[in-house]
Amino acid sequence: MAKKLFMFEKPLGMRDTLPFLYELKKQVRSVMAEEIERWGYEFIETPTLEYYETVGAASAIADHRLFKLLDQQGHTLVLRPDMTAPIARVAASRLYEDGNPLRLAYNANVFRAQQREGGRPAEFEQIGVELIGDGTVAADAEVISLMVALLKRVGLDRFSVAVGHIGYVNALFLEILGNEERASVLRRFLYEKNYVGYREHVKSWPLSSIDQKRLLDLLSLRGGTDVIEQAKTLVTSEEGRRAADELAALMAALWTYGVAEAVKLDMALVSHMSYYTGILFDVYAEQVGFPIGNGGRYDDLLAKFSRPAPATGFGLRVDRLVEAIGETDVRGDxxxxxxxxxxxxxxxxxxxxxxxxxxxxxxxxxxxxxxxxxxxxxxxxxxxxxxxxxx
Amino acid sequence: MLTIAMPKGRIFDEALELLRRADYALPPEFDESRKLVIDVPEEQMRFILAKPMDVVTYVEHGVADLGIAGKDVLMEEERDVYELLDLHISRCHLAVAGLPGAKMNEIAPRVATKYPNIASTYFREQGEQVEIIRLNGSIELAPLIGLADRIVDIVSTGRTLKENGLVELERIAEVTSRLIVNPASYRLNGGNIERLVDRLAAVIPQS
CATH class of the missing domain: 3.40.50.12590 (Rossmann fold)
Structure with missing residues (x-):
């Protein structure tokens, strides 16, 4: 008996893809890859294993979620937890040469360890793009529009992109709270989606009632373009206003692209504690409780590979997309x-x-x-x- | 249609009371003896009755749009859900308790609890190294029969502790029930959820 214990078992979070699902994933993948190529992005591949100290440390994924192993020389390796850090590595070392914008795309499996119950794969396929070397709002608008275009191409009709700006949140916190330490306490509450804790903390600090109200008002700044005007009244600093202006420019561009309908602003959106540096977004679809993708501007990452450059991009999860599209009969013909x-x-x-x-x-x-x-x-x-x- | 996961028992009763005060037309008597799913078509609502610890799981996975869960459960489970409102109901607190005067075992101090995450985080923050023993109920028993030096549990009136000859030693956190929301529902069903939040916020008892 004992010998056969693991015969049909897989490590926690690992899945097989049987023919039916394979067909479905293949369809979704090829439709999206085709559209990405039409927008002029070039696909690349990177190794499954990377060094922990470089790509592992630069990645946006928390340390405890990395699969780590040792190579024969004793270096710590990681199974790539995302594709953004490896692409940043390649771009910094090889491709990003003359400082002009670089459009790269990927379609790969990534690995994130998990300790909880089932229903959460530890290896899953991501498809996405990175637009490196372009710090303009037009670049942010392009990646969001491309993402929306992909979702429409695969037949998803009920989805919502939540867009925020971490620069706005940081500016507001800093001008009211005066120091980074307090700002990071509040930022963590937003990251953890704990609005109750956020409100309690704001009320417990000795702030003027006006400043308290500014911080509390942040939570309700959600909706369409009109939110930006309200957001502007909460900040006085140059940085805060600039962030609001960027969002205004973004929304204008998204209207031009014809995708603004799918976008909702949420000024309190904080999807990572430190990774993103500007406009950021999460995307959700009906029928799936978890985000199907996310992205944003990460202007500090390339500097970790000694080649500072602005960059933005997104990643979509193919497994959750397939779930969102629902079962259609694509049995191999x-x-x-x-x-x-x-x-x-x-x-x-x-x-x-x-x-x-x-x-x-x-x-x-x-x-x-x-x-x-x-x-x-x-x-x-x-x-x-x-x-x-x-x- | 909004699906709301709730724990059975006291929290359910108090939450229903809140919803009624917020002008939701709910039937006066819920037959909550057997049923696990209760539909209220007039209000486009469905209630799922679950174990308190499971409410957060249902909401995180999105099979329920909203849920009502104690802060103790949220602290223990650390799920990716929006915590939008403190309902100020089912008030209690998390505490460390033990036999009066009993010293912690110096070599391997042991703490029994239903909340292994909360307990280990708390003692780590205090700089104390303890061993956590997970129990599923009647935690008060552990110090009495020598399984553990301390317990971490929720305390509402303190009567259970007293009846078992235990005393509260440290307070970890205040606990009330919270309204939690699945992130995808929050984005896609925003209007309905926002209305519910506003109506509830208006009738929450302020402590």
Whole structure:
């Protein structure tokens, strides 16, 4: 018994992709990859294993969620937890040369350890883009528009992109609270989505009632473009106003792209404690409780690879997208030719002809089948070439 | 349609009372004896009755849009959900308790609790190294029979502690029930949820 204990088991969070799901994922993936290429992005691949001290440390994923292992020289390696850090590494060392914008895309599996219950894969496929070397709001608008275009292309109709600006949050906190320490306390409450704790803390600090109200008002700054005007009245600093202006420019561009309908501003959005530096966003879809993707501006990352450059991008989770799209019958459109020995030549000829037309054809010897009824259920159609050529 | 996960028992009763005061037309009597899912079509609401610790799981996975959960559960489980409102109901607190005068074992001090995360975080922050023993109920038993030196549990009136000859030693945190929301529902069903939050906020008893 003990010997067989792990025979069918997989490590926590690891999944098999069986044919049905594979077809579905392939469709979603290829539609999106095609659209990404149409926007002029170039796909690249990077290794599954990276050094912990470089890519591992630069990644946005928390340390305890990294899969770590040792190579033969004793260096700590990680299974890549995201694609942004490896792409930043490649861009910094090879591709980002003349300081002009670089548009890269990826489609890869990433790994994030998890200790909780099932329902959360530890390895999952991401598809996304990185736009490196362009600090303009137009770049932010482009990646958001591309992301929305992809979601529409795969047939998702009910989804929502929540957009915020970490520069605005930081500016507001700093001008009211005066120091980074207090600002980071409040930022953590927003990151943890704990609005109750945020309100309690704001009320417990000795602030003027006006400043308290400014901090509390931040929580309700959600909605369309009109939110930006309100947001501007809360800040006085140059940085705060500039962040609000950037959002205004972003929204204007998103209207031009025709995707603003799918976007909701949320000035209190903090999707990571320190990674993002400007406009950031999360995307949610009906039927899926977790975000299906996220992204934003990360102008500090490339500097970690000694090549400072502004950058923005997004990553979408293929597994959750498939869940959001729901089950559609994409069973492989496969035909089957069942033959007996005498008619092998005829069967091969027929199969080759069909395959040349681009059809998917299975060639199966009748003697290899145990239960013909069950077997024939698997295919869209079956041709029998049995007995001596008597038809 | 909003799906709301709630723990059975006292929190459920108090939460229903709040919803009624917020002008939600809920039936006067809920048959909560057996049913796990209760629909209230007039208000486009569905209630899921769950174990307190499970409410956060249902909400995080998105099978419930909203939930009502104690702060103790939220602290223990650390789920990715929005904590939007303190409902100020089911008030109690998390505390460290033990036998009066009993010293912590110096070599391997042991703490029994239903809340292993909260307990280990708390003692780590105090700079104390303790061993956590997880129990599922009747935590008060542990110090009495020598399983642990201390317990970490919720205390509302303190009667259970007293009846078992235990005393409260340290207070960890105040606990009330919170309204929690799944992040995707918060984005996609925003209008309905916002109305519910506003109506509830208006009737929450201020302490």
């Amino acid at each position: 496969i035909e089957c030719i069942v033959f007996s020995q005498e008619r092998l030549a005829e069967a091969v000829e027929l199969a080759e002809a069909k395959r040349a037309e681009g059809k998917r054809v299975v060639l199966q010897h009748i003697a290899g089948i145990r239960d013909i009824d069950a077997y024939s259920q698997r295919y869209r159609s079956i041709v029998y070439l049995l007995g001596r050529g008597g038809q």
